[in-house]
Amino acid sequence: MRQLDKKLLRDDVNQEVVYETQDNLPEKIIQFGEGNFLRGFVDWMIQEMNKQGLFNGKVVAIQPTPHGKVVPKLNAQDSLYTLTLRGVLNGQVVDNSEIISSISRGINPYSDWMEVLKVAESTDIEFVFSNTTEAGLTYLKEDYTGLSAPLSFPGKLAGFLYHRYKSLGEMEAPGLTIIPCELVENNGDVLKDLVLKYANDWTYPNSFINWVEEKNRFCNTLVDRIVTGYPRGNEKEFQQMLGYEDVLMTVGEPYHLFAIEADKTVAAKLPFTAAGLNVKWGDVKPLRDMKVRLLNGPHTMMFAASYLSGVDTVLDAMEDPDLRKFVEKGLYEELLPYVSMDSEEKSSFADSVIERFLNPYTKHYLPDIGMNAVYKFKSRLVPSLKEYAVHQNKLPEAITFSLAALMVYYKSTTKEGDFLVGKRNDSIYTIRDNQETISLFENVWEAFKQNEMTIQELVTTVLTAEELWGMNLAEIPDLNETISLHVEEILTLGMEESVRKLVNVKQKSK
Template sequence: MEQLSRSIKLENLPAQVAYENQDHLPEKIIQFGEGNFLRGFIDWMIHELNKHGLFNGKVVAIQPTPHGRVVPKLNDQDGLYTLALRGIENGQIVERNEIISSISRGINPYSNWEKVLKVAESPDIQFVFSNTTEAGLTYLQEAYDEQKSPLSFPGKVTAFLHHRYKVMNAKPDAGLIFLPCELVESNGDVLKELVLRYAKEWRMSDDFIAWVINYNQFCNTLVDRIVTGYPKDNIEHYRELLGYEDVLLTAGEPYHLFAIEAGEDVVERLPLHQAGLNVKWGAITPYRELKVRLLNGPHTMMFSVCYLAGVDTVLEAMQDPDLGEFVKGGMIEEIFPTVKMDEKEKRAFVKSVIERFENPYNKHYLADIGMNAIYKYRSRLIPSLLDYIEQTNKLPKVILFSLAALIVYYRPDRNGGDFLIGKRGNDEYTIRDNKEALTALTKAWDQFENGGADVNSLTRSVLENKELWGLDLNEIEGLNELVSSNVSSILLNGMKESVKKLAKAATK
């Protein structure tokens, strides 16, 4: 079977695969990262811009870590790869397959740093994108060597900018626009501060530091799309469908959101919205709240309830009548009213979230959502809990049922070293969280099982822990009583029956 490359004949492609050659375009973007997300999100967006004649530029992808394996594959395929977008869109199952041609080449900076510096010398380069994970957008103490690539991502950016500054004689128009995509709040501001820190520690000139501050833009962004990557579970289906071999085949969902805080000059130079893309320019805080509360919040709200009820994935939970109604009820009745945004936009977002949860192609495991769930509950659901109480003077029953389920989920069967092992029937599962959370829940359950404490005392001891929740939840009138009652029901009747009981109470 022929390998995907620029030599592939267009007439041999099946009708289900779209392809538009963009080889003639200049390199305008340097991108730190070449993984599934960037290829399924940013590089796809640039490809769409180019198709509409709105950007006419290509991407140079830089390998972010010394042990990356994507760059050789990318270069073997002449920068090409297939993106398969699969899911539910406006109530319909869709599957679109397209060869993305926005990447010109990949560079391994650890063996070819001089090529990266050559990119820095190009007057065509305008933008810098990145996704090096949250761990990449951090400080790492390291020495500066002009001939070698720094190990850290911010270090690479600093060295790249310093070389560009020198070669281009500190021209103001040589400054770049940074749009980091790491899931870190105020990611542009964070990257800028890290670059300035490296510049000072590496004793670069005050003039260079002033040039970075005055002539480079670091935009805060928020990204949203699930990109699952290489579809190994059904790769034979794709080989037959495509008619060629693609080792970088990338699968993702149709939904996407890109919120960017930037000036009008950036909007004009990167008119993503004009290509029909779901891009929001301006303050990203409302969209962060929208995503955290109405996408991440329901994920955290559902995971322990649905997992302990016997299902393993988000899709299975949504397909179960009782669990699906539990999730939708909490999202629409309790979380939705707390989000301060245009009603029409909120309703559209909720519709898209439900479609994403019901995507038949995504295996989103509840146990994965449950990692570090105490912190997630605090950041994703406590704000909605407090706002709901303030608005209605009532307790949100679904949100608090999920809090009871979370406490039961953290019931340890045994110690697993750096984590705990819980049990669902005869099946074991891993409880992963920080040491403080695991210690607090272990102590509370031990007092219940071996120290004579009742359920009310169990929940009270957990809910009073300000380190876990940011406040003493027992101070909210009636909260401990409701959570305690739910924990008792789960322990006595099981999760599935308790969910049904909750639903019946809601209809009275």
């Protein structure tokens, strides 16, 4: 079967795919990240605007990490890929596939940083989008000479902006609108602070700092769409349906929401709403709090307990009676009450989350949700854990169990490259996180294996690691003892039986 590229589209005139080539459009966006989410969300939105003649611009996609694998595949396919949206939206079944052509090219900054800096010199570039995961919006002390790419995303952006400032006339250089999509509260403000920190580290002049603050906009945002990526296990079905092979085909749900804090000038230059897209301009905090706590929170809460119980996807977990009780208990009893929003609106959203988790078309793999899980737990579940403990004068059972499950999930058998490898029955899985987190869990579980540390000492070490959680979690009353008991039980009974015991005891106590 032939591979997706421009030649395929020219040759196969009978192919039943909606496709519009826009090779001559200028590159208006530089995008740090080229993963499934951005390709199934932002780049799809750019495509929608381009199809209607509303934006008329393309995206330059930058590989965010040294071990990324998407850019070579993207360039081999002439920057084309297929997006399939499947599910139920407004009561209607949606099952659509489309070739996305909004990306012009991909660049690996670690081998071609000078090409990235050339993009900075273009006056056509107006916008920066990013999704480098929550862990990408963090500070990493590093040097920068201008000759090779910084490792961190904020460092790359600082170097990119400084090159633009110097090459286009310093204070006269046109600024950019920067729209991060990482699920971090006040992500635009956080990114701006990090860029300025690097500017100070690298002794950039005060005039550059003034230019960043006066000529560039950093927008806080909220994004919402479940994008599961490549349909592993169903490749042949999709190839038969599409009539070609696409190593970057991406699957997602039809639901989408993009909230952006920006003025009318930005909204006019990015006419998302005119294209019929669900984009809201204004204060994102209420929507963000609801979405992060009630959608992302349950995702992080469920992934380790479900995966180590023997299931692979969110749908698998929701079709297991005990795991579904576990998820619904956490969502409705422990997370929902502490979201500050209209009761009817947040209850409706919680119900929609369960419907989205039950989407039969979506294969949302649990290990993918578990990437950078410690930071996700910190941002998505720790606030609810603390509020529940204060208001109820006891600990939330599902959230605390999920933290114990996370710790067991991070128990590795070996290490491959930068990541750990765990084992579930006869299968293995990759534990992906930042090096600080990887090192901590590698060390504590090895110490436990060598009888140099008890479970309670292991749990204490993890909970008191303020660099992971932003606080000493062991200061929360009874948390250390509760997590230790859960971890011991999981190691003794297994995850599946431990979940069953947790939800059935709760049922009997009602």
